[in-house]
Amino acid sequence: MSVTVRVPAKVNVQLAVGAARPDGFHDLANVFLAVGLYDEVTATPAAELRITCEGPDAGQVPLDRTNLAARAAIALAGRRGIEPDVHLHIAKDIPVAGGMAGGSADGAAALLACDTLWGTGASREELLEICAELGSDVPFSLVGGAALGVGRGERLTELEVGGAFHWVFAMAGRGLSTPAVFREFDRLAEGRQIPEPVASADLLAALAKGDADALAATVSNDLQPAALSLFPELADTLAAGREAGALAALVSGSGPTTAFLVRDAGAAEKVAGALRVSGTCGAVRTAAGPVTGATVL
Numbered sequence: 001m002s003v004t005v006r007v008p009a010k011v012n013v014q015l016a017v018g019a020a021r022p023d024g025f026h027d028l029a030n031v032f033l034a035v036g037l038y039d040e041v042t043a044t045p046a047a048e049l050r051i052t053c054e055g056p057d058a059g060q061v062p063l064d065r066t067n068l069a070a071r072a073a074i075a076l077a078g079r080r081g082i083e084p085d086v087h088l089h090i091a092k093d094i095p096v097a098g099g100m101a102g103g104s105a106d107g108a109a110a111l112l113a114c115d116t117l118w119g120t121g122a123s124r125e126e127l128l129e130i131c132a133e134l135g136s137d138v139p140f141s142l143v144g145g146a147a148l149g150v151g152r153g154e155r156l157t158e159l160e161v162g163g164a165f166h167w168v169f170a171m172a173g174r175g176l177s178t179p180a181v182f183r184e185f186d187r188l189a190e191g192r193q194i195p196e197p198v199a200s201a202d203l204l205a206a207l208a209k210g211d212a213d214a215l216a217a218t219v220s221n222d223l224q225p226a227a228l229s230l231f232p233e234l235a236d237t238l239a240a241g242r243e244a245g246a247l248a249a250l251v252s253g254s255g256p257t258t259a260f261l262v263r264d265a266g267a268a269e270k271v272a273g274a275l276r277v278s279g280t281c282g283a284v285r286t287a288a289g290p291v292t293g294a295t296v297l
């Protein structure tokens with residue numbers, strides 16, 4: 001018997017970042033939108049914990065116990081006093097180290113798959129608690145849809161969304177490390193007073209209305225200057241998408257994937273085509289959101 005869980009990527013439509021906390025993390029006002037690019041994690045009983053991965057970026061995914069899917073299985077098994085004897089196979093379509101919560105998605109998916117396979121009957125609250133231990137983005141990968149994350153981004157309030165938003169995502173030739181981008185944010189912030197991060201009321205209203213123009217006018221990412229500082233070529237990708245008619249262009253989370261908000265599926269194909277021939281990026285994908293979070297198939 002096997003259990004397969006499908007789990008989406010995310011884009012941050014607002015990422016407001018506060019000053020570094022004593023524990024090294026940053027308080028955030030993090031508005032997440034789950035978009036239709038998916039990984040699938042299949043859990044099958046096995047003699048011992050084993051991770052395998054397939055997909056275009058599979059070579060960059062660790063197959064040891066540092067993999068977030070493995071850590072999720074170990075965390076759940078540890079709470080029940082059982083051995084995490086499971087084979088977790090990851091069919092990976094979310095870019096690795098792209099700022100789209102790929103590893104976080106696999107952690108949430110593996111947790112749900114193991115809970116189902118082992119019949120551990122964890123409550124939603126317990127699953128969310130384990131997710132928060134695994135990483136700041138992991139709870140949102142479980143929940144999906146749209147949500148405001150505060151604290152490290154792990155304390156979620158689900159948000160109403162009035163319609164589908166269409167996106168184009170441009171992958172970069174290399175990854176960016178999330179801690180390195182936060183460190184660069186701190187370096188650029190030296191000597192400046194960093195305001196408390198707050199969600200934009202106009203942005204939440206745009207989401208609730210399903211109004212792409214209003215959302216385009218309000219999207220923001222405080223990590224973008226840091227990502228551009230570490231990866232200056234991303235400015236060319238952003239410019240190429242804007243020139244092709246994107247309503248808004250921004251770095252997704254800690255980058256280096258760039259995200260382009262467009263009016264509809266037709267505009268997505270047009271902007272994607274222009275980005276593909278621009279020579280400023282790697283693979284280009286289109287996806288819409290919100291979509292549901294981790295789901296047992």
Ligand SMILES: C[C@](O)(CO)[C@H](O)COP(=O)(O)OP(=O)(O)OC[C@H]1O[C@@H](n2ccc(N)nc2=O)[C@H](O)[C@@H]1O
Pocket residue numbers: 012015024025026027028030099101104134135136137138151152153178179182253254
């Ligand atoms: C950039 C985002 O993807 C936006 O959604 C997240 O804030 C990052 O979430 P994540 O990858 O799940 O991050 P975690 O695994 O929790 O933390 C990785 C590292 O990112 C930095 N980090 C992360 C979240 C946060 N609120 N403040 C931070 O400073 C810390 O250096 C931390 O050691």
Ligand SMILES: Nc1ncnc2c1ncn2[C@@H]1O[C@H](COP(=O)(O)OP(=O)(O)OP(=O)(O)O)[C@@H](O)[C@H]1O
Pocket residue numbers: 060061062066067068069090095096097098099100101102103104106107137175176178253254255
């Ligand atoms: N299941 C996994 N899939 C991909 N990377 C993983 C996984 N588990 C651990 N990692 C490690 O995490 C690093 C970050 O990869 P990931 O794809 O999660 O980045 P990301 O999408 O930028 O994350 P986020 O948006 O949550 O900051 C990788 O370089 C890899 O070493």
